[in-house]
Amino acid sequence: MTQYSKRFDGRKADELRPMEAMVGVIKRADGSAMFKIGKTVAFAAVYGPRALHPTYMRNPEKGILRCNYNMMAFAGSGDRVKPGPNRRSKEISLVTKKALASVLDLSEFPNTVIDVFIEFPQTDAGTRCAGITAAVMALADAGLIIKDMVSALSVGLVGDSVVVDLCKEEEDFEGGAVDIPVAITNKDSKITLLQLDGLIKKEQLFRALDLGKEAAKKIHEVQKKALLEKFTQNGI
Amino acid sequence: MGLMIEDKQFVIPGQRLAEGMDYLPANGTYREEDNIYSAQLGIVNVVGRLVKVISLSGRYIPKTGDTVIGKITNIGFNGWMVDINYAYESALSLKEATSDFIERGADLTKYFDFGEIIVANVINVTKSKAIDLSMKGPGLRKLKGGKLIEVTSSKVPRIIGKQGSMITLIKNATNCKIIIGQNGWVWILGDDLNDEMLAAAAILKIEQEAHTSGLTDKISAFLKENSK
Numbered sequence: 158m159t160q161y162s163k164r165f166d167g168r169k170a171d172e173l174r175p176m177e178a179m180v181g182v183i184k185r186a187d188g189s190a191m192f193k194i195g196k197t198v199a200f201a202a203v204y205g206p207r208a209l210h211p212t213y214m215r216n217p218e219k220g221i222l223r224c225n226y227n228m229m230a231f232a233g234s235g236d237r238v239k240p241g242p243n244r245r246s247k248e249i250s251l252v253t254k255k256a257l258a259s260v261l262d263l264s265e266f267p268n269t270v271i272d273v274f275i276e277f278p279q280t281d282a283g284t285r286c287a288g289i290t291a292a293v294m295a296l297a298d299a300g301l302i303i304k305d306m307v308s309a310l311s312v313g314l315v316g317d318s319v320v321v322d323l324c325k326e327e328e329d330f331e332g333g334a335v336d337i338p339v340a341i342t343n344k345d346s347k348i349t350l351l352q353l354d355g356l357i358k359k360e361q362l363f364r365a366l367d368l369g370k371e372a373a374k375k376i377h378e379v380q381k382k383a384l385l386e387k388f389t390q391n392g393i
Numbered sequence: 394m395g396l397m398i399e400d401k402q403f404v405i406p407g408q409r410l411a412e413g414m415d416y417l418p419a420n421g422t423y424r425e426e427d428n429i430y431s432a433q434l435g436i437v438n439v440v441g442r443l444v445k446v447i448s449l450s451g452r453y454i455p456k457t458g459d460t461v462i463g464k465i466t467n468i469g470f471n472g473w474m475v476d477i478n479y480a481y482e483s484a485l486s487l488k489e490a491t492s493d494f495i496e497r498g499a500d501l502t503k504y505f506d507f508g509e510i511i512v513a514n515v516i517n518v519t520k521s522k523a524i525d526l527s528m529k530g531p532g533l534r535k536l537k538g539g540k541l542i543e544v545t546s547s548k549v550p551r552i553i554g555k556q557g558s559m560i561t562l563i564k565n566a567t568n569c570k571i572i573i574g575q576n577g578w579v580w581i582l583g584d585d586l587n588d589e590m591l592a593a594a595a596i597l598k599i600e601q602e603a604h605t606s607g608l609t610d611k612i613s614a615f616l617k618e619n620s621k
Contacts, residue, residue, distance in 0.1 A: 188450065188451060208480055208481070208482075260406075262432070266522075267521070268480075269480040297405060298450050300434065300435070300449075300451020300547075302432045303406035303407070303433070304423065305406060306406055342407070343407050344430065381408075385403050385405065387450075
């Protein structure tokens with residue numbers, strides 16, 4: 158495999174891109190958050206619990222979660238992103254829902270729906286991870302019962318080196334790259350999302366996940382700071 | 394062993410609150426093995442051995458005894474359906490609506506018509522989330538005219554203030570009648586549109602700055618400044 162010793166943006170193998178987070182960015186929503194990592198920007202808005210229509214979709218035991226992932230028309234790398242759902246965004250909406258559903262307790266709200274809208278005004282790489290990281294903050298902001306926070310990031314193989322948080326150049330590395338988005342809970346480092354297509358050795362995968370678990374803690378700190386800042390901003 | 398946090402501290406979901414069996418998990422928390430963790434974003438409240446987290450954001454969740462402002466959305470044979478800013482509709486039955494004798498098949502719009510605003514009491518919230526309202530009690534009535542604004546329900550106690558100090562301040566300064574529902578809907582009626590606008594602005598200012606201290610003085614200054 159091709160050698161890849163120095164990263165495109167000069168980061169260390171386990172170093173994340175610069176992050177920024179903010180909670181309560183969309184006033185009309187019941188909960189909202191922004192998460193920015195490198196050049197990827199995700200906005201998440203949560204509405205609900207609210208009555209679910211059509212009624213046949215209702216679950217009388219607990220509320221359901223609906224996620225919608227959407228890249229804005231100008232969000233890509235120059236080409237206009239065609240609006241509306243497509244195969245890719247539907248898949249990502251589904252895995253986002255599954256990554257969040259395992260920490261969210263909706264048994265208090267039978268027959269209702271929680272809607273999570275995740276929008277990207279600007280994308281680089283790792284959008285689904287940034288989306289999940291923003292969405293879990295928005296769900297917490299909406300006052301819902303969440304057992305644990307989730308932090309998502311991509312890990313993977315670029316050339317022959319294991320790195321965390323791949324940027325676009327690394328995803329497209331001509332010497333071959335494997336991109337593995339993972340979502341990791343904070344408390345006991347459990348995995349709620351893991352997608353992988355490509356070839357990677359078992360040891361490399363485990364090494365990548367170990368690095369990912371460490372890096373997820375750093376994302377968690379950013380999330381925590383943003384959530385607590387909501388109550389302390391405007392100066393006390 | 395013991396508490397990992399201070400009373401009245403802000404916590405996030407998944408944060409460890411207490412270790413060992415000395416404390417008991419209450420609302421907004423859960424126990425896993427020996428530890429108590431937070432399950433909500435909010436402020437910790439320790440009462441004796443109980444540890445709970447009070448949520449400060451999100452939607453209104455009705456409790457028995459709450460006074461709420463609602464909007465009539467539907468009329469049935471047996472009463473009215475009312476929207477109280479919640480995921481589930483609530484019901485106002487004939488019996489709880491009025492002490493008048495109402496004949497079978499009478500026109501119920503005489504009492505409350507579609508879209509009318511009422512102030513009512515939550516008398517029951519069942520497990521299956523059916524909510525019963527009552528209009529029997531002091532101050533519970535239909536609201537005519539005025540203006541309705543929406544605030545975050547968790548900020549309602551701040552808008553009311555200690556023993557109603559904040560709301561009395563606004564009422565006196567603007568000469569408006571104000572009714573605040575626990576569900577975050579606020580009804581304002583003044584002699585003059587400008588008074589209503591000022592009262593609404595003051596209430597929205599409280600909502601925005603609810604977590605800051607010295608708010609009564611700020612609002613008092615704000616009202617004085619803008620009342621000319």
